Amino acid sequence: MYKGLFWAPILVLCFTFSTLALQAADRRIKVAEYRDKVDGAWAGQIVGASYGFNFEGQARNFIELDHFINHYDNAVVDDDYYYEMVALYGFERFGINMTVEQLGDMWKEYHAGTWGSSEQARLALERGIKPPDTGSPRYNRWFHTIGPQFSSDIYGMITPGMINLVGATARKYSHINGYAEGSDGSVFVSACISEAFFEKDPVKIVRQAAQLIDPRSSYRKAIDFVLTSYEQGKPWRQIAAESEARWRPDYPQVNNAVPNGALVALGILFGEGDFLKSINIVTQAGDFTDADCNAANVAALVGAMRGFKVIPTQFLEPLHNRVYGDHMGPLKLGRTIDERIDDLAGRVADIGLKHLLANGARVQGDTLIIPKQAVVTQPLEYFDINDYGALWNPDWRLEGAGRGGNGTTYLDGNVLVTFPRVTRPCMLERTVTIPSGGAKLHLEIGSLKYRSWQLQVFVDDDNLKTEIIGAEETIVAKDVPPNAAFAVPNWTAMDVDLSKYAGKTVKLRLYQALVPNAIPGSAYWRSVNVD
Secondary structure: OHHHHHHHHHHHHHHHHHHHHHHHHOEEEEHHHHHHHHHHHHHHHHHHHHHHHHHOOOOOOOOOOOOOOOOOOOEEOOHHHHHHHHHHHHHHHHOOOOOHHHHHHHHHHHOOOOOHHHHHHHHHHHOOOOOOHHHOOOOOOOOOEOHHHHOOHHHHHOOOOOHHHHHHHHHHHHOOOOOOHHHHHHHHHHHHHHHHOOOOOHHHHHHHHHOOOOOOOHHHHHHHHHHHHHHOOOOHHHHHHHHHHHHOOOOOOOOEHHHHHHHHHHHHHHHOOOHHHHHHHHHHOOOOOOHHHHHHHHHHHHHHHHOHHHOOHHHHHHHOOEEEEEEEOOEEEEEEEEEEHHHHHHHHHHHHHHHHHOOOOEEEOOEEEEOOOOOOOOOOOOOOHHHHHHHHOOOOEEEOEOOOOOOOOEEEOOEEEEOEOOOOOEEEEEEEEOOOOOOEEEEEEEEEOOEOEEEEEEEOOEEEEEEEEOHHHOOOHHHOOOOOOOOOOEEEEEEEEOHHHOOOEEEEEEEEEOOOOOOOOOEEEEEEEEO
């Protein structure tokens, strides 16, 4: 009796402190302030993209700018926010539990997908492939590029302050046009924006968002490098140069997610919540980067952090509060887009409120109360570019393949397309036992017109064949006829006699080497059989 009476007040006190601690962990924001920050994030990304257009894939911005270079009468329809508009339309039609397959239906209806991994997703959708397969390496050769990263700001806007929920939301929908590194970019950017609704410290924002991604991911390693260098006091130009030197050889394309994600982190850290400073840093950080996408991401974050007022009026006035157009690049859209920017932002906030309330948040008077989450690292999502070899034919192992630049490695239906990572050859390899009666290696391989490559066939250490595939069309770049088409490979069938090795277990190696002084060419492998 005494013991129970003694402990009862303490238990009540502990319960009270525990309840207060949980309440203190909640994040609180006025509903009106939440809407204002969505306005800032939504308009910010449109301004950032419009500012960065001139530097996308070009020489870097060299001087501090406080205005657009281009003349605008409205915001053009651009992939940096159009795919998010399509996602918004999807949430409005299907509700906050929209599936990624339903998002794919919206992409088909609105003709989303003009360039890069997004174009590959659209083409896959047109062939009847359903998301999430439209973003997978099997069907999307550019799965590791920036498409998901620049089209996921909206997921941060509709999930402010809930780090794990935004990570799961971004991972889910990013699979429409990406996987692994590409999807990691979606998770990172959306989580940064989500945190920015409540957090002013850029280091905390970047670190929290990065912790969602497995440390083994190249994307996480790139972000961690920027964070560490920042904390060591290195200037941002040095960090940018070192990051580009580290990651561009592995991810050479302008629009690869990993190196551009590092530059986004750089812009967040050194931009310090200043709109002009942030967009100037990411457009000055490197030559031939995806500067418009990076500027859109950091501008959205600053808008989420400081609200609509942070955007300088000289960027807002030329856009006349309007997104308008019926095409994007060469692609005709499903309909003419004519939307008010502020109306779109208001509708994003409407979806956000529904999303939050369905996931544990509540409204108390004029205040939105959001449960704070301790970050939980997501499982590693990974695909090595050399895994395309086994995906094509599990008997073969691929080594030394590249991700882009002059050529890339991918599957085109049942054809494996390879390109070396560096100037050294890439290789297909397998171990095989040659029947006692002998056998032949049957090859059906191809090259694009004017783009030859050198084949070498080794059995153990014996070089049985060296031949330039497409030799009759080997020319230097200056001699390529104008408007030359490269899309369809020319096929070559050949046999290599293996009877010398009858009864033996041998190692077969097939090398693809670049031809000196010729236009670099991809190798096309339709079939490689031993019988």
